[in-house]
Amino acid sequence: MAEKPANNNEYWAANIRLVTICLVIWALASFGFAILLRPLISGIAVGGTDLGFWFAQQGSILVFLVLIFFYAWRMNSLDKQFGVDEE
Incomplete structure (x- = not known):
């Protein structure tokens, strides 16, 4: 049971890191x-x-659209990696 919060922290750290990278590229x-x-x-x-x-x-605008699709693709792979995907 102690492993689940650590797994959640790693998942959110990866998510925040991805969002930060996307925002820096967009800016x-x-x-x-x-x-x-x-x-x-x-x-x-x-x-x-x-x-x-x-x-x-x-x-x-085109960079923003590419970032949207990249974020969706990368989050799907992160979801599968951490076992929180929809399937």
């Missing part, structure tokens, strides 16, 4: 590349416009 893509680093990456052309504008308009 870097949406705030970093689209706002702070835009002057540095403005010379790179993507789809007829510069890369900084592309990140501000579309790139950060």
